[in-house]
Amino acid sequence: MMNKLDKLNNFEFDVQKIKHMVDQLGSFGGCLQTGVSRTAYSSEWVLAQECIAKWSRDAGLNVRFDTVGNLWARIDGTERGKAIVSGSHIDSQCPGGRFDGALGVLSALIAISVLKEAYGSPRKPVELVSFCEEEGSRFPNAGFWGSRAIVGKIDPNDCDTVIDSSGESIGNAMKSVGFDPIRIAEAKRSDIAAFIELHIEQGPILEDANLPIAIVSGITHIRQTKVTLTGDSNHAGAFPMDIRLDPMAGFAEVVTRVIDHAQKLGRPAVTTIGKCVLDPNGAAIIPRSVTFTIDARHPDPTCAANLFETHKKILEEIAARRNLSLETMVQIDLPACLSDHNLMQSIELSAREAGIKTMHMASGAGHDAQQMSEICPIAMIFVRSEGGRSHTPEEFSTIDDIMAGIKVLAGSLYDLAYKM
Amino acid sequence: MMNKLDKLNNFEFDVQKIKHMVDQLGSFGGCLQTGVSRTAYSSEWVLAQECIAKWSRDAGLNVRFDTVGNLWARIDGTERGKAIVSGSHIDSQCPGGRFDGALGVLSALIAISVLKEAYGSPRKPVELVSFCEEEGSRFPNAGFWGSRAIVGKIDPNDCDTVIDSSGESIGNAMKSVGFDPIRIAEAKRSDIAAFIELHIEQGPILEDANLPIAIVSGITHIRQTKVTLTGDSNHAGAFPMDIRLDPMAGFAEVVTRVIDHAQKLGRPAVTTIGKCVLDPNGAAIIPRSVTFTIDARHPDPTCAANLFETHKKILEEIAARRNLSLETMVQIDLPACLSDHNLMQSIELSAREAGIKTMHMASGAGHDAQQMSEICPIAMIFVRSEGGRSHTPEEFSTIDDIMAGIKVLAGSLYDLAYKM
Incomplete structure (x- = not known):
């Protein structure tokens, strides 16, 4: 009998389509040829979130925005219980590149879609999340805004006091695109079993080690x-x-x-x-x-x-x-946040089964996963980034490295949500 | 027979009037209680130049503005020949104080007025100059603008290319207060025999040495x-x-x-x-x-x-x-500019006759005198500045130190212009 990843390897991933999705998502707020300037609650950001929502619906997922503006796309499980979640953010630095954050959202979407197509409904609920305002590039005091809302760490006053460089409050920015700041507390979740975030490395360690992906042991x-x-x-x-x-x-x-x-x-x-x-x-x-x-x-x-x-x-x-x-x-x-041992093992096993060599490393950058660790076990997968570059239009990861990341993520989500 | 300075000491200087003049000049562009913000060609600057012009006319001097905006006030000599000149600038930093520059203009005015009152017409012409835009506080590339025009070191194109922070050219600023930038070359002088500038020290060396004034050996x-x-x-x-x-x-x-x-x-x-x-x-x-x-x-x-x-x-x-x-x-x-040996000796002698102790020091700051050295011998007198402060509303020199500077300047101007 084939193991799960043989099956995925054989017929599920459409590499050309994935390349096209990276480009298409990068076109919202696209600048400087390969750059992206896409700040939270801007029209480019709304268009990008809606694009993810459409792709998710097309894949048969149930899509909703929470009260802060995070996008969720879900497959219910055959059993009740807490959800297995993967995702990242689609807001960028100004200018940033096409990969920081966006690749984690796309990878989760593709992994979940492929699993659904190949195996149908999971045992446990599986969800994609696209967080809002991770970078703090529009609202400097609102880094991890979306994930902080999910873990219940936003003071309602912040909606009035956190302002962008034009003086607009984040609450007004939310309202202008249809989110009600008064209801921000409703974004809190307590029904998540695990969170795995795929992200570009943002440093040169994988390039130096000549490896496509790494398992993140913790966030600094x-x-x-x-x-x-x-x-x-x-x-x-x-x-x-x-x-x-x-x-x-x-x-x-x-x-x-x-x-x-x-x-x-x-x-x-x-x-x-x-x-x-x-x-x-x-x-x-x-x-x-x-x-x-x-x-x-x-x-x-x-x-x-x-x-x-x-x-x-x-x-x-x-x-x-x-x-x-x-x-x-x-x-x-x-404070530092350690990855969950079991989640790391699941990722490790998935990589081994896919024949992909990995290494462990600490993340020197902050990530939404750090916030999510307050409500559930977390782990991260890093994808090699050319020259270790990030927060620049020059960000680049090869499609081979991206595919390695997606396969390992899919294998691990299978392990967590589907396996009996 | 009394020497010249006994005579000056006895009846010529009206200390209260001089204090009042410092305050009155400081009121044009006055700010922050004791501060001054008076940039070249501003309305405050025009009012301050006109105030100096009025005081000069009241003292019987012949007043004119040259084509760049320097104010000259002259007593003709009984003999023809090159003029003995003293003065400084009245533009300030933003904010600056009441003494940097302004004290040199006032001191020259008072010294010349007193000499005229006491001794009538000099043998050689004597002139007061109030330079425009020494600081470059409005036009950062126009430091020493007035004195550079006098020595013929302004490129006519500068009138269009030198701009202030609002984008206005210095040529337009000149026009707006009645000076024609096309005629700027006419400000050049070649009939100056000597230039002596009195200025606050801008450092703490005199304070440390407990001396009221210094003779400047050169500019750094x-x-x-x-x-x-x-x-x-x-x-x-x-x-x-x-x-x-x-x-x-x-x-x-x-x-x-x-x-x-x-x-x-x-x-x-x-x-x-x-x-x-x-x-x-x-x-x-x-x-x-x-x-x-x-x-x-x-x-x-x-x-x-x-x-x-x-x-x-x-x-x-x-x-x-x-x-x-x-x-x-x-x-x-x-480049460094040495003070003229004979002028320094004249200042030294004048101080000795007035019973005022002095020291020699190099000027660490640039001054209009540095430009003037291209066309004539120069020297400078420094007046002690409290705490060595300058370019701040806190600038302060005592009236006793100011009087010491004026007396020594007057003695030296007498020596150069009156003595047979």
Whole structure:
């Protein structure tokens, strides 16, 4: 008797159709040839969600939008019980590419459709989800907005206070495309048995390892701290070096020390200073203050705690020695989230049966799965991304790698939802 | 027989009136209680120039505006010949204070008025000048606009190409207040025998030395270089430290090395990184590029050359080692300008006769005098500035220090224009 994946391998996947779907989804908000600018609740985003909805209906799934704007497409199970869910998001950076998020939604749709076609109704309910506003690219304070609504982590006031760069509140943006912010709490779910998210890697580790996909062992602890070092602004020419209180000198020392420290720790520790604003910002003026972010990540809880503690010591030591005033504010703090052992085993087995070599890796990026872990076991599949690029129109994954990801996802969903 | 300064000391200076003039001039564009925002060719600037013109006429001087907008107020000499000139500028930073520039114009006006009242017509012509747009605070590429016109260093095309932040050309701004940009070349002078500029120090050296005024030995070489370090932008979480090309890491190393170098050289070397822009500027993204300015200054030509060469080596070494691409562009390059020995001696003698202790120092800031040195010998008098502050509403000089500066300026102008 053929195992399930022999059957799937033999007749279910239409590769040309899948390539076409990637292109078609990428056309909503398409820009810069291969780029996508598709922010939450924009008309491009509505069109993309409706496209997914149509494809899902065509495949015989029951489609609905929840009250926050997440799209769900479901096959009921022959048994009652909690659902096996897969999906990701279709909002993008501005500009982003065609794969970040979108590939996870498409892969779940294709995997579920193929399983339904091949095996009919599952034992357990199976659902596709297309989350809204994962990136926070329109509403900077609304990252993971859709998945946070599902796990019940949105404060109703956020609908009024979270605004985009034009000053529009996220509540008004929701209303303008038909979602009622007052009903946002109704998006909460407590009937999910497992969540598997397929996503592009966003780093070069799979490319270096020459492997198509990875099984994600966990999502890193992410802490973003906003730091302001303040000294004295003075004339760049008339004020001698020996009596300056120059926050730029302190900032440079902080940057060097925290980056060197992460380099010494080695993978998977990372530390990034990606944002920096001087006040004032004039060539002939010693700045009064430098405000910057330290983005520090580690998937191991103890290592993460040590990393953050080291940063605190570096900041305090440099500020004290240079007589600069120091303010810090943690802006984002997402504790590490481990993948579920059983789900990882299911993915591993599915890959082995499909003859696809994999590796384990931690995700250095945050994902909706991290939110979903509050209500169910989660796991993730990473697909190799050319040059490790993401958040750029240059994002690219080959169709072979995409097919490897979809097959392994389908096998695992079969394992979880169909197998007796 | 009394010497000239005994006479001046005894009856000429009306201290209350001078305090009142500082306040009154500061009211044009006055802001933030003690601040001034008065940009070139604005209505506040026109009112301030007209106020100086009125005071000059009241003192019996012949007043005219040249074609660029500099205000001149003259007493003819009993002999023909080149003029002895003193003055500064009345445009300010936004916001600046009441003293930077304005004090040099007022001091020249008062010194010349008092000399005229006390001694009548000079032997040589004496002139007050109030330069326009020294700061470049409205037109960033038009620093020293008025004095550059006097020395014939304005390209007529600049009137169209130099624009303010609203996009208005400096030529149109000139026209709007009655100056014809086509006639700008007529502002050139070749009949100036000497130029003495009084200015606040803009640094804390006089305060540290507990002295009211200084004689400026020269103006520092100022070089502003715009630098861009470019690497690869990638995801802050998913891209391992060991394979990043992070321009922020290179930037921080450059900042530390050039600042440390200036500190080791000691006074009067200075190096400032006052401006820095990241692309992109996002907390979770390794920047693609960091663009920043290095403002480096030294009054000694050999030391300045060594300083700039060291910066070049540091940039090239760091960029090469970190595999970052490096672009540099010198934006400002004002070679050092030495004060004239005879003018310095005249100021020195004048101070000694007035019983005022002084010191010599180099100016770390650029001044109109630097431009004027292209057509005549120059010297400068610095007046102590509280806390070394400038380019801020907090600028402050005491009336005693101001009076010391005016007396010494008057004595020196007497020496140059009146003495047989």
